[in-house]
Amino acid sequence: MVLIILLVAGWALPGCSTNPATGKTQFNLMSPASEISLGISASPQFLESYGGEIPSATITQYVAALGQRLAAASERTDLPWSFSVVDSKTINAFALPGGKVFISRGLLAKLENEAQLAGVLGHEIGHVTAQHVGQQMSRGMVVQGLAIGLGIAGSKSNEQWLQTLGVGVQVGGTVYLLKYGRGQEIEADILGVRYMSRLGYDPQAQLQVMRILQQAAGNRPASLEFLSTHPLPQTRIKRLEEHLQEHYAHGKDSATYRTNAGIFRDTVRANLDKLPPPKHGQKATDKN
Ligand SMILES: [Zn+2]
Numbered sequence: 001m002v003l004i005i006l007l008v009a010g011w012a013l014p015g016c017s018t019n020p021a022t023g024k025t026q027f028n029l030m031s032p033a034s035e036i037s038l039g040i041s042a043s044p045q046f047l048e049s050y051g052g053e054i055p056s057a058t059i060t061q062y063v064a065a066l067g068q069r070l071a072a073a074s075e076r077t078d079l080p081w082s083f084s085v086v087d088s089k090t091i092n093a094f095a096l097p098g099g100k101v102f103i104s105r106g107l108l109a110k111l112e113n114e115a116q117l118a119g120v121l122g123h124e125i126g127h128v129t130a131q132h133v134g135q136q137m138s139r140g141m142v143v144q145g146l147a148i149g150l151g152i153a154g155s156k157s158n159e160q161w162l163q164t165l166g167v168g169v170q171v172g173g174t175v176y177l178l179k180y181g182r183g184q185e186i187e188a189d190i191l192g193v194r195y196m197s198r199l200g201y202d203p204q205a206q207l208q209v210m211r212i213l214q215q216a217a218g219n220r221p222a223s224l225e226f227l228s229t230h231p232l233p234q235t236r237i238k239r240l241e242e243h244l245q246e247h248y249a250h251g252k253d254s255a256t257y258r259t260n261a262g263i264f265r266d267t268v269r270a271n272l273d274k275l276p277p278p279k280h281g282q283k284a285t286d287k288n
Helices: 002-010 032-049 057-072 105-110 114-129 132-144 146-155 158-163 182-198 204-219 234-247 252-256 261-272
Strands: 016-018 025-027 082-086 093-096 100-104 169-171 174-176
Touching (some): 032 093, 032 100, 032 132, 057 082, 057 114, 057 261, 082 105, 105 261, 114 182, 114 261, 132 182
Parallel strands (some): 082 100
Antiparallel strands (some): 093 100, 169 174
16 A cells, blocks of 8 residues: 555655656656565565475575675665575566566576576666666656556555565456566666666677577476567667677677686586475466
């Protein structure tokens, strides 16, 4: 309820501001306090619906530590960032506003090195720093009209509002299903590359992740949830290739970029192999 009041109160503000990550003027009715509140409230629900955290403290701590270093290299170091590995066979990663980032065990198992993991986490951090959810929800509120916003405030719970973030939900007769647009995906790719390269990771790894996902989509499209929430058209790959060529190919640092394949193998691969089967994503009834 507190969140809804904040959102509705936000309506009175002009809603236009300059985003610190993209430098663009954006329309966003969600205040930083609302983003944080939303992320904290929605986080347990997301964790639960994806099988909870994987039962490996080593992997959990490794991913969280890398995520925190990337977040510290971003423009929004003030957020309460957290990074979780969910015990799901599906291949996905997602982020809630306010800095709650999740990667599935299924996606982690597809990656080959630390730089690729930095690419995935950096991309999700990019969605948060660029405030993509706030912009989408703000636009949705405008399309639906403030009346519906008030209707939600009056009759729907905070929980139901939160579901609009990633799970389809019936709100005021409209199903909201959050899916990033192509422009937002490209923006998150570019921001992800920025953060990982600041830590010395090879930006080419971001491109390798896309190829891994494409290949996985060819083999087992049903488990590739990532591509339904993060569209990967050919134009996105092309745009990233151009960006890397333009900004990272000729830098004097390119020879010193690292991938940390050995650390990744010893920490993630070796421990994943020891775990029991994932709790989520095995049954046909699980979301995927
Ligand atoms: Zn994305």
